[in-house]
Amino acid sequence: MASDLTSRLWESPQFVLAGLDLVEPLVVPSPSGNNEGSQCRNLGQHKWANVSRTTERESNWPILNHLAAACKVFKIYACNKAECVRNLKHLEEKNVVPETQWGPFRDWVLQVIACQQSVALEDRDTAAFNNLSSAIHCFYWILDSTMRANLIPVTGTYFTDDDFNHTNTIDLFPICEIMYWAVTVQIHFGKNPDIFGEGWRKGIIPTKIAAGAVADAIKKASGNICLNRLWNISLVSERAEQDIPSLIALSRGERHPQLQHPGHESCTPEQCDFISLDATRVKQHHKCPESDTDCRMTKLYFEPSLLEASIESGSGTVWSIDTPFQVLRDAKYIAISHVWSDGTGIGLEPVGRVNRCLFEYFARIARRLECQGIWWDTISIPTNPEFRRVAINDMHNNYSHAQYTVLHDRYLAGFEWADDGTPCLAVILSPWFTRGWTALECIMSRKIKVIFKKPGSDTYEPILKDLDEEVLAKDPAKCSRGHWIASTIIRRLRQPVKRAGDMGFVENTDIIQNVSDLLAVLQPRSTSWSRDRMIIAGLLAGVEVKYTETAADITKKICQKLKYINPVSLVHDKTPMEESGPWSWCPKFLYDMPASPPSDFHEKTHQAIINNGTLKLSSLTWYRRVTKEDILQHRIIPSSTHPSRSFKIEATLEKAWQNCLLLELTPTVALLVATVGENEPVASAAASLENHSVGEVLACRYIGSVRVVGDRNFHEKHILSKSNMASFIIGSLDDFPESNTSTNLRPLAHVPRSQRVIQDILNWNEQVWIADRINGELFVPKRIKERVSFGHFLEVAMHTVEVTYDPESERVKGALKTTPCFVISSKGLIANVSKEWSLETPLYSRIGVGQRWPPPSIPSTERVERRSRATQRKAIEYPEHSFLLEFSNDTFTYSGISKENIESNDTRPYQGIWACIFPNGQYELHLFHQPEQVEIMATRLTRAQGGLPAGSPVFRAEDIENQLSQYSNREIDCDIVRELNVDDSPKWKSRYFHFVDNNTIDMVPDPDLDEEDDVDVPWKYRRVPTAVFFPPENTRCRTPPPRHPLHSRYQ
Incomplete structure (x- = not known):
């Protein structure tokens, strides 16, 4: 969205980064003479209709100083328009955003939203309104830039003065919460996706910023709220665990005791103690007092044969609410959505028998809703296997055709209704929200009535509230953050014909649009029987599930029907159902694939396509080649702990690493694939990947999910041009015949x-x-x-150098x-x-x-x-x-x-490569380096058997000229290294060398040591002729002739 307006914001002379004063107002006082109630002062500016990411200008400044500078650029006034004043007062009374140590920033954001609320719906696409949206928009892009490029330090530390000498630190999380709320309001105003594009993502706020608030919220919830339910909510929440503080904040206060989960004190984030409860064995619940012996002695009976006959004739399974009980064909009815663990299932009763008080409780609700029938799985699904299969496959239709679905949960039925958002939170914390079947029922139902406790009632008198109209929040600017977050979570399970913000409607007739959507809905939920999870998934996907089908069969049918899958769901650690070809990427059990977070933005251009079990990933898939360095440094670790998966990954990497690619599908785990064809091995430091032609698809085999460790650049795109984007096919090429498929990789450029x-090679001479x-x-x-x-x-x-020593001539x-x-x-x-x-x-x-x-x-x-x-x-x-x-x-x-460090000259006569000859005939090559004329430093270039490693120092000689002139026998005291200390540092000893001439040096016995004490064997140094290393010009690489304009290879 770059434009002139976009670039002008950050280059504007008004955008001045300066010291931040936490009490300095950011809202500008209204100019004198602006009559109260006449017009909105903040709707008269049209300068910043669009803004985008920040530049690197002053990128070392803290984020708080950037936010303050952006606020000042937009110059928001304290508006005196009557409607804006009322809106601002309402926002402050509702406490829609948290308090923060930087109060003026909170006031600034509230003033922007208050003025936006005063604009009529038909005027919210004007430049004036967009100017205010851009004021919020720039905050989003500041945060987005930090996530994408790490340009701005994201901490609560800021400069307090213009001289940049003093800093202070505050809690940044409340400020991030204010920005998130403001962005959410913009989306509700209809400014998505044209402005905000991908939407808010979890990673846009660093974990370290939210860690304290999340930990504090979890601490408050512990012992009161089931931690397993709370963390499961984070799996379906837009910002994952970063939404938990707002939810817990809503749960505090006078109504806190009603939200508690008695008996769940020992539950952990991974496990709820009640999930493993066999709900089919729970005794059926009574709504009547224990003193009502008549109800407890007599049961109502619903004849199973009537139900089976109706199913066989193709009629419904709805029972009348009045006696004699009959299976109704055409009547208005309610469907009961409940959890069997509440005792509303058949329990231990004979088939067709239910407690009188429980049925009459539901019948009274049906009459109140002007319905004549009831669909209740306890009496509406037969036990005969064949009829049961038919009834279950049609169960979702019973909810979609019902006049109302009545949500009964004893936790909610005991929760006193209040218009403060807590009932919505109670819904997502209820047992009903944790069960798999209820997700299906919630999605398929047209209207849902939730049973709460009537305020002030001592007898748990029920009160019905419409889920969509009365429980869920409709405007993020008119409710608490926790209420809006809980509403958003539930709303993802609703299936309205149309849903959108104020600026128009967006068609959304299908909640489950791909496999990953299905997993996001169902994965956090549980059922009494594991097979039920597959049946539910099949029903939501719109496929018929037979009891004779295996989990793999159902998984295939679901994937084939939904056709699309988000790439993150491919990164699992389970064994695929096939070793190669179609379905070689898919586990047998659908739920073994990870769900993508709701905040992930996946248009169909980013999704993978499934056709007959063959997978095609989009051309926007990032990948890089596996290098030899990855193998040597053990950078690629299987994410699965199962030996069969680890073996396949490790064997492929060892045998055919040159064919392997890492698909960067998630921030932490990659998908390892191998090309169908063979590729030439490439070096780790190869300069760049050759781009594949537009539309070309790489045919690959699925290997498994891996973690890449020790390579901090792995997820940095364009680093050394090692990463690239391409499309991939895993499976049969016949399933995508229109694709321009390649079975191997284009050659890599080994060097730039x-x-x-040619000149580079010739320099080696x-x-x-x-x-x-x-x-x-x-x-x-x-x-x-x-x-x-x-x-x-x-x-x-x-070539290597070969040295021979002639003992008679003592020459080499x-x-x-x-x-x-x-x-x-x-x-x-x-x-x-x-x-x-x-x-x-x-x-x-x-x-x-x-x-x-x-x-x-x-x-x-x-x-x-x-x-x-x-x-x-x-x-x-x-x-x-x-x-x-x-x-x-x-x-x-x-x-x-270089040659200059090997050739000797008048000032450095001993410089060069010397052969060190040992008495046993072995030799080493040592480099004599003369940094100064009076000094020699010798270093091993090669090592004889048992010697110190190459590269270690050999000896050093200092003050050579003085010693040679002082001692006529030309014996010089030098320091040699024969061993290393414990810390691998050289251990120096004094020894004598006899400098015969510029080409000959011998070690001589130390005159200060007895012969038996001098354990060093004598060394003989002979210079290797320089011509060995630098032969005449006609046998070495030499400088090329002048370039000729016709020979482009030299250009």
Whole structure:
């Protein structure tokens, strides 16, 4: 929604970030001369009709300072219009938003809503009204920006002065609650989705901000309210657990004792002690006093054969409320929605017999509602299996055809009615709301009458209240937050023909629009029998369920009928019903798939399509390839603890990781899939994913759900261009014949294009390469072709150095081994691997130094990983002096040593690579580095058997010139390292070296030690000729000829 108006808000000179004073008014006093009651002063501004996300301008400022600056930009006045004044007074009296330490912000928001309420419905699409909506809109986008890009610190800390020297901290959660309420009101005004798009999401407020309020609310509820019911409510609430504080706030006060759940004191969030109760064994309830012995001795009888005959003839199962009891064909009737645990089921009574007082209680309600019949499953569903199946499959129609559905719950029947929102909260806390069958009944019913206790009654006299018209709140600006949240939760189970805000109606004729919607409704609910959950799901989905069908059969029918599923529901940890092909992504039991939160915004363009068990994910699915580094560092962990699932995931990763992709479907768990075709292995530091063509779909196999650990960039899109979007098919390609399907991935760019040009490879003639292997390794690159061929890239062979020592002459000879270890092509591919060097072909890649700090251009003894997200979005630098080789079990880094650090000269005569010869004939290659003319530092490049690891220091010599001139025998006292301390630091010892000449150095016995005390064996150092590493120009890589304009490969 970017526009000129959008960008102007944040660039406006009025948008000034300054110190925040918690008591400074944000509402501007009305100008003098503005007559009371004439017009709304805040409807005269049209500047900010649309706003969008914040920019990075002053992004380091705290969020409270941003909010204050936005309030001042919109310049909201204290309106004197009579209607606005009345609206403001009403909002304050209703206490619709919480108190906060920043009172002026609360006053500012209330003034905006009060002025909006005074606008007639037909005028709420004007620029004046939209200006006020944008005032709330900008708060939403400030929060949204923090969630998406982490641009603004989301804490209660703020700057108190314009000099930015002093800070203070307040509780941010009440302020977030005020913003959420204001956004909710805008949606109710009809400003969704044109302005607010995806709507409010749970993650828009960080968990740390809400944690204190949620914990405090749970503490207040503990011991009074069933924690299992409370947390199940969070599963179907828009903001999940962040809605709990508002609900508990509504439950406090004088009516708190009526909302308690006696006997649930030991319930936990995961388990309610009463869920496992077999409600079919509960004794049938009496409505009459215990002294009424006549009722308790005589039962009413409803002849089962009459019911079976009516079902067989295709008639209904509604009973008359007057004697003689008959099955009615056409009559107005009520349907009873209840829970059997209340004793309103058949219980232990014979079939067809019910307590007289209980039936007459329902019959009186039917008469009050001017109905002649009653549908009550206790007497309306036969026990004969065949007739029972027919009746259950038609049960949802009995509720949809009923004149009224009467909701009976003893918890609610004992709750005294009040017009304060608490009855609505009582509904979602009732046993009725926890049962699976009641969800079906609630969705299918046209009108629901809820039985509450009549105010002031001592005999639990019932009072009927219409659920939609009297229990649920209709306007978030005219009720408490808890009342609106509870109403929203219930309203998701209602099926009105049309429902919308003030600005118009939106068709919504089907509550259950995909599999995930079904799971969101039913997953938090329970039934006495597990199979009932599948029957309920089938009825809600509109499929016939047979008693002979398995859970897998029913799951298939439901998924095929609903056709769509939200991607988050695919990330489960259960075994699929098929090992491969169609349904290989789907568990046997429908409820094993997770439900998507109600706040998730899933248009059909984002949903996955199901066709004959084959799944097609939308082209908006984020993914990245699995890398060798993921395997070596054990980053990918199966989310399932079952050994069969873990085995499949681990075996696939070890055998065919190059075919694996991670689909980023949830913030914490990913879906691991593998392409149907084979792919070439790619290096972990490959630069970018090649985009697939528009409309191309990747054919994959379902592997399982995994967690990605140790990779903090996994959910950061566009990081190093490793993530991309594509469409996927899991199952049979024949089920989507119109799709342009690919069975494998496009090749990856192993190195950036800027690194693939010929000049980069030719620069290697100025260096040799050492590895961080424990035994070390030294490579000398050699060009394969003697001359450059225009238009063709070069291939470089990597050779190791072979040194032989002649004891008689005490000289060494060095040469490159004839057979190279491997060849690196200019595209970054390893080829022609010598079996003597390795039995496998490693992966080659460059190293991105942009992830390290400080950068290589700054001298440092250690470099750390960057933590700033902003820097990760910048281009990654690829140095010319490092690369990686990834093997099956390890990754090694190779770094270049430049020619200038190997060749000796007049000022550094000992600099170079030397062979250290041991008496047993073994040798090591050591690098002599002369940072100064008078100093030598020796470092191991390769390790002999049993020696210290490559890269460790060998010896250091200081004040060389002075010692050589002082001692005629040219013996210099040096510090050597033969072992390491406990903390792996070098343990230095003093030893003597005899500097014979610039190419020969020998260790000599220490004159201060007896021969038996000098345990060090004598070393002999011989320089390896520099020509071994840097041969003549015609055998090394050399500088290319000048570029020719016709040869684009050099561009």
